[in-house]
Amino acid sequence: MQWWCSAQGTQWSWRWVAYPGVWLFVAAAIAIVVSLVRGEPWRRMSFGHRAALIGGLASLWVALDWPLGPLAAGYLSFAHAIQFLMTALLAAPLLLYGLRIAIIEKAARAPWSGLPARLGRLLTTPLVAAILFNVIVAVTHTPKVVDGYMKYPFGAFVIDSAWLVGGLLFWWSIIVPVPNHGKFPLPLKLLYLLLGTLFHTLVAMILVSAEFPLYGIYEMAPPFPLIDALSDQKLAGSVMELGGLGLIFFAATIIFFKWANEDRKQVPQ
């Protein structure tokens, strides 16, 4: 039994497989979420916040567990792209949106201090978060890292975790206004979203335009019906680009209308 999904090189089977490491990971995420929202915050959360929280946890679980997890780890590049989107660009913002009130209240009651505060402030600074997110996206999509890491449960775990951490850092600046950027202007947030998709778009373009498969893991994987390695890779690039842009565009639309709404309020009646 594997504790985390990794490339096996065996023929794909639709028979269910248990990944205890994924369950523990999701259970840990649920525990953290519960510890943050239990009591007063949960009562004050709107339906939208609660739905986002549950949706974020569900998205994380679906992305990491069977069947998407093992498909992404060793069979289909496009499943890998879907997993990336669901972890970094869906689960992360949904979790942060759901936890927004709880985090803000906790920060107000017990302001961070010392090294954790400095580190937290540094990592969630928009420029820093954008750079880190792009570096994580770029590094975790290089063939050397994918082929070298996805073969091992621990390697796959590192990549999946890096996506979640990168996603949380990236979306933090947009969604959670503490500890250090309560005045992150909405127009700048739009720019920030575009900046965040820089390497993501680059990776997607490379995947779509490459003449040959880039990842040995998927090229040498036992064949999957109806799709060859190169078509799979092109599909992965398309999923990454269109899916990623779709999610970013959705977020940008919300920010834009929020911005427009704020402007309307400032106009003297």
Added chain:
Amino acid sequence: MRSTATTRRLPAPSAGRRATLAARALGPVVALALALACLLTACSRSDKPVPPAADSTAVAIALPRPSFTLTTTDGRPFEFQKETAGTLTFLLFGYTHCPDVCPVHLANMTAALEKLTTADRARTRVVFVTVDPDRDSASVLRKFLDAFNPSYVGLTGRRSAIDSAQKSVNFAAAILSKDSAGAPVVTHSAPVVVFTEDDSAHVMFPFGTRQTEWAREIPKLLARGTAAATLSVERAYLVMPIGDAPAALYFTARNRGATADSVVAVQVPGAGIATMHEHLHDLASGAMRMVATSAYPLAAGATMRLAPGGAHVMIEKPARVYTRGERFRLLVRFAHGGVVTTEVSVITYADLDTATAAPVRR
């Protein structure tokens, strides 16, 4: 709304402070990013055996194009050596129920072959021999290969004939057994043996060869058999030997190029061993002496004529009896210019005058 109100109560850093923070952040962030990159890339090396091979390379071998006859998917006999002679041939052994190695190997090779020009593609043959003839009927084999390319040749036959074919390329015969659950298990050699246009295999590609490697190597293999346009071989003829004596073969080689080259090998597929010789004048005894040579130098712009009493190719232990007027293929390899293929006519000693008097085509 409540959360927005809470936000506004929090002390926000000034613009200057934020700028300082951002500036200060860049150094550690770059370091952090580099550390992450190093962590992710440096740890990727491991000796643990894993199913998908990462970097494979062609294995150098030297093997003449073997002679075996099996049956095609349309039921006709296929003489491998004869029918594939002079082409870049990819020979692989496998079975259609193979879950991973055979289809992946075929798919990767096919992807690279599809990138070739039509002309180059026409110079290639792919021959797939099933090692599981009981399950791989002609129709099953055809359907399997058609999924890759309908031009691929599928061969089947009796198990003993298939075993012999595998042994002819130094592969162990495939082992067919059953696992504890009674499911068939087939163990076979997976490399693709590639015969170049000089009818020899110089490389084989193990499972794990990436499409990029195929795409890099196939043009090189094609180039081995492509003669420079400035080189030509013509007026080739073989004089029918008397009895069991070696046969002598002659031709005229021309180098219209600006750089010197040399003939380094001559092959007559299916005819026997061909060696190059020349006649030397022994100054001590004053007699002519025949010696083997490894090359016939051919200066830029020069023409070299092999003729009786001079340089010639000796076919030792001819593999068959020649008949007058018969024609067969001759491959002449140049040191730099590739391989030139031409036709040899079989003549008798009585025809020699005519043959040697014919002018060299310009």
